[in-house]
Amino acid sequence: MTTETLIWLIPLPPVLAFFLIVLFTNKNKTLSHSVAVGAAFLSWLGSMIVFFRALGVEHLGQHPFESSIPWIPTGDTWLRIGVLIDPLSAAVLFFVAWTVLMIFIYSIGYHNYGQPAGDHDHMGLPPHGATVHGHTVPSIEPMYSRFFAFIGLFAFGMFTLVVSDNLLTLFVGWEIMGLCSYLLIGFWYAKESARNAAVKAFMTTRIGDVFMLLGIAFLYSATGTLSFREIFSEEVLHQLAIAPSGVLGLSAAGLIALLLFIGTIGKSAQWPLHVWLPDAMEGPTPVSAMIHAATMVSAGVYAVIRMFPLLSLDPKTMTFVAFIGAFTALFAATIAVAQNDIKRVLAYSTISQLGFMIAALGIGAYIAAVFHLITHAFFKALLFLGSGSVIHGMEHGVYHTGNHKVDPQDMFNMGGLRKKMPITFWTFLIGGFALSGFPIITAGFWSKDEILADAFVNGHTAVFITLAVAAFMTAFYTMRQITLTFLGEPRTKEAEHAQETHWTMTTPLVVLSIFAIGYGWVGIPEHFPVLGGLVPNWFHEFVGGTLAEHPEVLEFRWEPLATSLFVAFGGLFFGWLAYRNVKSPADDKLQIGVLKNKWYFDEIYNFLFIKPAYWFAETFVSKWMDKGFIDGILHVFGKVTTFLGSLIRNYFDVPVVNRFFGDGSADVVYWTGKNLRPIQTGRIQQYLMLALVVFIVIGATLYYLLLA
Amino acid sequence: MTAQQIIFLVVSFVTLGSALMVVTSRNLIHAALWLVSTLFGVAIIYTLLNAGFLAVVQVVVYIGAIAILFIFAVMLTRKDMRDQSPQLNRNWWMGALLAVVTFGGLFSLLQSWSGFSKTAADFPSGFDAIGRLGEALVSPDAFVLPFEVASVLLLAALVGAVYLAFNRK
Amino acid sequence: MIPLSWFLTLSAGLFSIGLFGVLSRRNAVAILLGVELMLNAVNVNLVAFWRYGDLAQMAGQVFAIIVFAVAAAEVAVGLALIISVYRRRNTVIANDLDLLKW
Numbered sequence: 001m002t003t004e005t006l007i008w009l010i011p012l013p014p015v016l017a018f019f020l021i022v023l024f025t026n027k028n029k030t031l032s033h034s035v036a037v038g039a040a041f042l043s044w045l046g047s048m049i050v051f052f053r054a055l056g057v058e059h060l061g062q063h064p065f066e067s068s069i070p071w072i073p074t075g076d077t078w079l080r081i082g083v084l085i086d087p088l089s090a091a092v093l094f095f096v097a098w099t100v101l102m103i104f105i106y107s108i109g110y111h112n113y114g115q116p117a118g119d120h121d122h123m124g125l126p127p128h129g130a131t132v133h134g135h136t137v138p139s140i141e142p143m144y145s146r147f148f149a150f151i152g153l154f155a156f157g158m159f160t161l162v163v164s165d166n167l168l169t170l171f172v173g174w175e176i177m178g179l180c181s182y183l184l185i186g187f188w189y190a191k192e193s194a195r196n197a198a199v200k201a202f203m204t205t206r207i208g209d210v211f212m213l214l215g216i217a218f219l220y221s222a223t224g225t226l227s228f229r230e231i232f233s234e235e236v237l238h239q240l241a242i243a244p245s246g247v248l249g250l251s252a253a254g255l256i257a258l259l260l261f262i263g264t265i266g267k268s269a270q271w272p273l274h275v276w277l278p279d280a281m282e283g284p285t286p287v288s289a290m291i292h293a294a295t296m297v298s299a300g301v302y303a304v305i306r307m308f309p310l311l312s313l314d315p316k317t318m319t320f321v322a323f324i325g326a327f328t329a330l331f332a333a334t335i336a337v338a339q340n341d342i343k344r345v346l347a348y349s350t351i352s353q354l355g356f357m358i359a360a361l362g363i364g365a366y367i368a369a370v371f372h373l374i375t376h377a378f379f380k381a382l383l384f385l386g387s388g389s390v391i392h393g394m395e396h397g398v399y400h401t402g403n404h405k406v407d408p409q410d411m412f413n414m415g416g417l418r419k420k421m422p423i424t425f426w427t428f429l430i431g432g433f434a435l436s437g438f439p440i441i442t443a444g445f446w447s448k449d450e451i452l453a454d455a456f457v458n459g460h461t462a463v464f465i466t467l468a469v470a471a472f473m474t475a476f477y478t479m480r481q482i483t484l485t486f487l488g489e490p491r492t493k494e495a496e497h498a499q500e501t502h503w504t505m506t507t508p509l510v511v512l513s514i515f516a517i518g519y520g521w522v523g524i525p526e527h528f529p530v531l532g533g534l535v536p537n538w539f540h541e542f543v544g545g546t547l548a549e550h551p552e553v554l555e556f557r558w559e560p561l562a563t564s565l566f567v568a569f570g571g572l573f574f575g576w577l578a579y580r581n582v583k584s585p586a587d588d589k590l591q592i593g594v595l596k597n598k599w600y601f602d603e604i605y606n607f608l609f610i611k612p613a614y615w616f617a618e619t620f621v622s623k624w625m626d627k628g629f630i631d632g633i634l635h636v637f638g639k640v641t642t643f644l645g646s647l648i649r650n651y652f653d654v655p656v657v658n659r660f661f662g663d664g665s666a667d668v669v670y671w672t673g674k675n676l677r678p679i680q681t682g683r684i685q686q687y688l689m690l691a692l693v694v695f696i697v698i699g700a701t702l703y704y705l706l707l708a
Numbered sequence: 709m710t711a712q713q714i715i716f717l718v719v720s721f722v723t724l725g726s727a728l729m730v731v732t733s734r735n736l737i738h739a740a741l742w743l744v745s746t747l748f749g750v751a752i753i754y755t756l757l758n759a760g761f762l763a764v765v766q767v768v769v770y771i772g773a774i775a776i777l778f779i780f781a782v783m784l785t786r787k788d789m790r791d792q793s794p795q796l797n798r799n800w801w802m803g804a805l806l807a808v809v810t811f812g813g814l815f816s817l818l819q820s821w822s823g824f825s826k827t828a829a830d831f832p833s834g835f836d837a838i839g840r841l842g843e844a845l846v847s848p849d850a851f852v853l854p855f856e857v858a859s860v861l862l863l864a865a866l867v868g869a870v871y872l873a874f875n876r877k
Numbered sequence: 878m879i880p881l882s883w884f885l886t887l888s889a890g891l892f893s894i895g896l897f898g899v900l901s902r903r904n905a906v907a908i909l910l911g912v913e914l915m916l917n918a919v920n921v922n923l924v925a926f927w928r929y930g931d932l933a934q935m936a937g938q939v940f941a942i943i944v945f946a947v948a949a950a951e952v953a954v955g956l957a958l959i960i961s962v963y964r965r966r967n968t969v970i971a972n973d974l975d976l977l978k979w
Contacts, residue, residue: 682975685797685908689900692806696813703817712878720887727891727914731898736906743910746891750917753887756879757928762920762941769945774913774952781906781956785963796901797972803900811893818885826881826929835932841942844935851939858946865950869957875964 003053004067007083010046010093011159013039017152021145032145033108036152040104043159047097054090061086061545066165068227080227084165088370088546091539092302093162095374098515099294099381100155102508106385107151107286109504110392111141118142124190126284129399136399138392141284147187151290154180158295162302167216167226170303174212174267177296178205184291185283197279204276208266215259218245222252232309232548241313254314260307261321268300268354271328275602277351281343285388288343292350293380301357301373308366309547322362326466329355331599333473337480338595340585341409342387345481349435350380352470356451359463365454366551370543371523372447378519379434379444382512386428389501389509390414390485393421397494406494411481412585416490420498425486427509432482434516436475437568440531443520445564450525453560468563475571483579491583527556716756723749734795736782744775758831761838884925891918905959905969909952916948 017039025031054060068082085093116130118139130139141147154177161173179202186198220226222243223236230236240253247255264270269277269292277297281288291297304311304321311317329352336348353376360369394408406413418425434444448471455464490496500506523539526532537553544550578589585591594600679690726745733739747770754763818824844850891914898911920941927937963969 680978682978683972684974685803685900685971686799689799689802689806692810692896692900696806696809699813710878713883716879716883720883723887724890724894727894730910730914731894731902731907736904739907739910743913746914747917750891750921753884753921754924757884757924759924759928759938759941762924762938765942765945769949770913770917774949777952777956778906778910778913781959784960785906785969787967793903795903795907797903800901803897806900807893807897810896811889814889814892815886818882818889823929824880824882824885828878828881828929829932832932837938840933840935841938844939845942850935854939854943858943862946862950865953869953872954872957872961 003050003065003085004083006046006050007065007085007163008067010043010050010163011156013042013046014152014155014159018149018156021149021152026145026149029113029140029144032148033113036148037101037104037108039152040101040155043155044097044101047093047159050085051090051094051097054085054087055542059545060090060542061547064229066229068165071168077224079168079225080166081169082165082227083163084228085163086546087543088305089162091370091374091543092298093159095377095515096158096162096295096298099377099512100158100290102512103286103290103294103381103385104148104151104155106289106388106505106508107147107284109502110284110286110388111144111147112138113140113144113504115140122190124188126188126191136402138395138399143187147184147284147286150180150183150187151286154184154290154295158299161299165228167219167228170306171212171216174263174299174303175209177291177299178202178209178267181205181280181287181291181296184287185280187283187287191282193279194282197276197282201276201280204273205266208263208273211259212263212266215256215263218252218259219256222256228306234548237309237313240310248316250316251314253310254317257307257311257314257317258320261304261311261317261324264300264304264358265324266300267303268297268358269351270324270355270358271331272601274328274332274351275598275605278344278347278598281341281347285343285384285391288347289381289384289388292347293384294377297350297354298373298377301354301361301369304358304361305366305370305373308361311361312364318362318364320362322359322460322463325355325357325359325362326463326470327355328352329359329470330466330473331355333470333477335595335598337473337477337590338592340411341407342390342411342414342481342485343384343409345411345477346380346383346387349383349474349477352474353380353435356448356467356470359467360451360454363455363458363460363463365451365458366547367523367540367544368447368450368454371539372451375434375443375447375516375519378512379431379442379516382427382431382509382516383435385505385509385512386424386431389421389424389505390417390428390498392501392505393417393424393498394494396499397492397497400497401493403494406492408494411484412583413492414485414490414495414498415488415492416486416495417498418486420490420495421500423500423506423509427506427513428486429482430513430516432478433572436478436572437471437564438572439565439568441517443516443518445568446520446523449561449564450523450554452564453525453554453557456560456563457554457557464560464563468567471564472567472571475568476575479572479575480579483576484582487576488580525556526553529556532556712756716753719749719752719756723753732795736786737779740775740778740782743778744771747771747775758837761841881925881929884921884929888918888922888925891915891921903970903972905962905971905974906956908971909955909959912955913948913952916944920944 014036017036020035021032025035050065054065057063057065064084064086066082066084068080070078071081072079112127115138116132118127118130121127121130121139121142123142125142127139127141129136131137157173157176157180159173160176161170164170164173182198182202185201186194188194189198216226219231222240223231225231225236237253240256241251243252244250245252245255250258266273277292280292283291311321332348332351332355336345336352339345339348353372357369357372357376360366360372391408394414398404398406398408430442434442436442437445437448439445452464452467452471455461455467490498521535523537524531524535525540526537540551540553582588597603681687723746726742726749729742730739730746733742747766751763751766751771754760754766845855846852895911895914895916895918898914899908900911902908902911923937923941923944927934927941930937959969962974966974968974
């Protein structure tokens with residue numbers, strides 16, 4: 001079939017899986033995960049076919065695969081929606097398809113498929129173990145099918161976003177993922193913390209979404225179209241660049257880009273809308289991997305990358321974007337060093353790395369941003385899935401000892417897991433090194449180095465220094481995490497009894513680690529010493545074709561390379577050094593209050609926004625307006641109506657209608673009957689007399705009328 | 709005043725007087741006997757009207773049958789020999805009033821009629837009144853049907869009376 | 878000789894007396910006596926009109942004959958009724974026979 005048709009079909013299997021599971025296969029766990037994984041596989045297959053075909057097209061940027069249909073009639077014209085595969089979306093489609101498939105397969109093992117049902121497992125709570133022959137073993141997730149349905153819907157949202165050729169369907173995919181993140185973060189809905197986290201995630205991203213929608217509306221009113229290729233044409237861009245928007249001295253392009261960027265601040269958890277992402281760790285780990293590594297947060301960055309031609313028109317907006325990105329990168333890294341929960345560290349790490357990408361876009365490093373997006377997706381998904389594997393291993397230990405007070409997610413309860421869970425250890429190590437930017441052999445090095453190089457060479461010194469410091473801290477906390485979790489000796493009994501996890505969990509780890517190592521090699525810069533030029537910089541050529549003007553190749557400077565090597569090695573070394581002998585949080589010098597408590601931003605927001613909102617809703621609107629005023633009016637109506645009713649009843653209905661007419665007519669009839677009745681005495685002489693009298697009367701009347 | 713008129717006056721006086729006694733006698737047997745007297749008077753009136761046959765029929769049927777029947781009925785429905793209760797009911801004055809009004813009405817009505825004071829035509833000699841009556845009664849052009857019906861009526865009355873008064877003991 | 882009016886007056890008077898009897902007598906048999914008087918008055922009227930009208934028309938007398946028959950039938954049945962009622966209710970006072978009242 002044609003590539004265009006195939007592109008239309010890519011998002012379809014997961015949403016079909018969603019409906020099939022919800023409507024039909026819900027009770028059958030095997031069938032449900034088969035449908036879901038099958039659908040993910042079909043989408044993966046379609047994506048691979050499209051990607052490889054895209055690779056073969058000369059100048060894909062000028063001749064992308066596109067297909068659109070008229071959708072909303074607007075007067076004489078139509079708003080068109082459709083699909084577009086240009087180099088950017090082809091590259092993104094590649095990693096989305098792989099990570100989604102890996103996460104789907106991982107979920108089978110994560111939710112303990114094949115295990116018995118739990119002793120007292122409830123829907124809405126994480127599974128708690130089943131007793132088999134006196135041993136406690138992990139039990140299967142009670143809401144197993146529901147999970148696969150939700151991630152199916154989620155995958156549909158992401159695929160829709162990636163293949164769309166216009167902002168409308170992009171936004172549709174965006175919102176579907178927002179819904180699914182709510183559903184999945186709050187998957188274990190019986191836990192109050194999960195419920196609150198789900199609401200928090202949805203609300204926070206919603207704030208961003210409102211601004212994004214404003215941006216889309218403004219864009220549509222200024223240009224009359226939402227389709228990327230039409231917006232990014234010379235004339236339209238020029239128009240938007242010179243038109244003033246009247247707000248903050250920005251051009252129209254600048255304001256639109258700013259509004260759309262605010263949507264990304266929400267979706268990609270940048271400061272100040274970052275607060276939802278750490279709480280989102282309440283969801284099951286595959287969710288964290290999917291949402292917070294591979295797909296949803298990447299969608300935010302993808303949206304900005306997509307709008308880059310518009311964004312780059314206004315320097316003020318670019319500066320703002322760069323500031324937010326760099327600030328967030330450093331800010332989140334400072335919090336990550338003080339976290340004890342294995343998933344929290346990764347959450348803040350994600351926020352920080354997204355900051356890197358956003359900062360790259362802000363300084364105009366288009367290729368570097370896309371590169372880092374893709375490599376980050378692979379190694380962050382790897383790290384999250386690895387952490388899930390670690391947690392599963394720790395839970396084994398908890399079931400073994402029976403001590404449920406031990407938190408399987410706390411790194412200070414781990415230690416020495418490299419011996420107990422080797423595959424998890426090695427893949428986690430690869431992912432961690434990629435995150436830290438370990439040179440040459442990890443993909444993260446190539447992408448991070450490119451960002452730093454771009455910042456330095458183009459003179460964005462502040463951004464360069466901030467990102468370098470953040471990179472140092474990244475390596476530091478990553479090594480801290482690896483040291484505490486895997487190296488040294490087990491610190492608790494539970495860690496001693498940890499076990500390697502099922503192949504459905506370890507296989508995706510291995511696959512992702514291959515990408516985490518190898519993907520960097522497709523983007524080796526031309527002028528890199530020794531290695532540059534050996535392989536052509538395919539990534540730069542391919543993705544660069546998306547823009548109208550091919551981005552220029554950076555000249556090589558040794559300063560950013562040296563900085564990268566220094567921060568990577570330095571951070572890793574110091575991280576290992578500081579934590580190889582730490583036994584408990586008391587020994588951890590970095591457990592500083594303000595860092596541990598995330599710079600108290602949650603408390604600040606609670607005070608500034610949440611509490612006033614609650615007051616407004618509970619007191620002002622509910623009590624005063626609704627119950628007091630509106631209900632008061634209704635009560636007045638009620639009283640007046642009741643009063644009128646009783647008036648009518650007592651002064652008209654009872655005396656006049658009932659007594660006068662009703663009873664009255666009855667009485668008249670009764671009285672008449674009673675008084676007429678005695679005429680019928682049964683005595684014939686009286687009858688005869690009466691007849692005679694009447695006869696005489698009538699006779700006389702007739703006589704006088706007729707004859708006289 | 710011719711002889712006929714005098715006879716008429718006397719007879720009508722007797723008739724009316726007897727009639728008055730019929731309706732005011734306390735003793736029912738007396739009333740029945742006064743009725744006989746009245747009927748006799750009426751018979752004589754018939755004779756004055758040259759309806760001799762009718763006069764005889766009157767005597768035979770009315771007096772001979774009906775009056776006797778009355779006397780039997782009175783005998784059969786008498787609780788005791790004495791009759792002390794009043795003979796008129798409570799509203800007799802109303803009845804009297806009505807009778808007077810009726811008479812007055814009839815009289816005034818008749819008076820306004822032109823033929824009220826007509827004198828009699830002469831009775832033609834050789835006028836076979838009885839023969840003609842007989843013919844009228846059985847002639848198909850005349851009144852045979854009412855005649856036959858009257859006989860059926862009498863049969864019905866006979867059967868009915870027997871049945872009603874039949875004593876099953 | 879005798880004006881018609883005399884006969885008619887006689888008839889009217891006999892009728893009124895009979896009417897009085899019907900309306901005012903207590904005994905049921907006495908009421909029937911009154912009825913007889915009325916019938917006789919009617920007969921007198923009929924024959925008088927025959928005599929003072931067209932003599933060839935026998936309708937007057939025929940009517941009178943029929944009246945005789947009817948009167949006889951009526952008396953027979955009426956008295957039979959009274960006797961039957963007397964046997965049942967032991968009374969011939971008309972006012973006491975009031976079962977067909979309200």
